[in-house]
Amino acid sequence: MAEPLIQLSHIYKIYMMGDEEVRANDDISLTIDRGEFVAIVGKSGSGKSTLMNIIGALDVATDGEYILGGEDVGEMSDNQLAEIRNKMIGFVFQQYNLLPKLNLLENVELPLLYAGVGTAERRERAMQSLERVGLAEKWKNLPNQLSGGQQQRVSIARALAGNPSLILADEPTGALDSRTSREVLDFFKKLNDEGNTIIIITHDNSIALEARRVVRIHDGKINFDGDVKDYAAIL
């Protein structure tokens, strides 16, 4: 029943730091199916951010194959990567990354704008998206008039607006207090129940335990990949 959305095989990302070779990702193979809720966990410097960049089509691997939704991302040009990011991936960042001079609606509209959706439809879909996160009435506000939790909800609304195959969240609760973190995590669970594929990147094991599957990265390699219950058991 489950079909693979993400297929990473033997991914390497190698940087040169002076004369020294740094293997940020060292032979990573990973398959994630549609409808999964995965946490990628690791300490800072483990290579999890590099992996996120590759999964998010922000960067390409030095070596290895990455198939996203049946398409080979490794061979794509900058413009094709931009299109993949636009159509298939909804990003949620730690710092929300809303544009401060645009109002909420305009922020949520951005991915649709770059997808070339017409004005009327863009508006409607962005409003629906804001309704899903419960901020439709505040559409005229600027981001800095909202609390951190609200801003993160707007960024989730933006990620949802383009109806992507994958929601990729980079430390989504990193800047939030525990109560709003709870809200955001519950919201991700709800989205996952509705059938969305979600990947959360985090350094925090307690956040990782909210997912259904955990992948742990250490020194550029996967050293755990399994059900959240099994992960809880080894902690």
Added chain:
Amino acid sequence: MLQSFKLALKSIQSNKMRSFLTMLGIIIGVASVIILVSLVNSYMSYMTESFASLGTNQINVNVTNISSRSVSVDQMYEFYEEHTDMFDNMTPMVQVGTTVKHGSDTMSATSVAGVSEEYLDIKAYELEQGRNIQYSDIVSRQKVCVIGYYVAHELYGSPEKAVDETLKIGGYAFRIVGVVKRQDEEELEDGGTDDFVWMPYSCAVKMARNANIGSYTFTIMDLSSAGDATELIENFLYEIFKNDDLYRVTAMSEMLDSLNSMITMVSAGLGGIAGISLLVAGVGVMNIMLVSVTERTREIGIRKALGAKKSVILQQFVIEAAVQSALGGILGILLGSVATEAVGALAGLDAKPTPGAILISFSVSVAIGLFFGYAPARRAAGLNPIDALRSE
């Protein structure tokens, strides 16, 4: 595209002070181009007009008669009669260096000239009172004269009172037969436009004790034939004199041409200097756009992460630069137009900003925005989304 314009306006609006300072360079550059070009243009048309009132259709001929070779009035008239298809009028000109007296009043600056009956037409003057010099006056050397308004006004009080009065010119009594309408509406003065006396050239020749006449004025039918007409006269005179040092033929329209080309050069030079300030303004735009790109690295990263292609980012920043310069251009045009009128009014010129100057300076300012905005925009478009997202 439309979206990019809106974004550009928004970004300019949110950085009012910085945008204004950037635009200031363009505003000043555009305004100075318009002021300089427009003022020079209106000065040029003022010069051209005052030159044209001297008679651009005139060709002046000066000959130096020597005993072995000379040209007589009759020969000149014969030549003129043969070419009436080209020439409109012709008159001999004999300047008489003498004073004009009436009773105890003397006028020393008055220009006294012997002319033919066609001189009135050549000058395109009209009579206020009386009649013009007639052909019969010339043949019979009648001591009659036509005077300018200033002479009539000074010596007799009014043109009406002057007619049929006598005027003493170089000791001879001349009867005033006509008074010419006032030409210079602004001032009447010694040696001015209205201070003259015309007599039959036959009388003037006799008074000057000079058998041959040294100067003639032709008018041509068609301004474009000035070159041909000049050549025709020169050929005719060369046949007689066999030496081109003994005569000089000057077409007023040619002088006007050289005046025009001189002014065009001056105008281009001044415009060029003003253009340099536009160039400097362009570098200012580039600088600000580079700052703007650096400042907005994160924004660019977000946009790229959300799927903005290189071309979209490029377009956004180029349009922003172009809109900014175009706004500066429009403000510069307004400022330049107002200043042109003001300076024109001060200088007593009817100065209007010329459409050409407006068009050129506007398109140059937009082009500057596009040109100098391109490099920063390309830098923005080429940013790596990861690095851009990481920047604070």
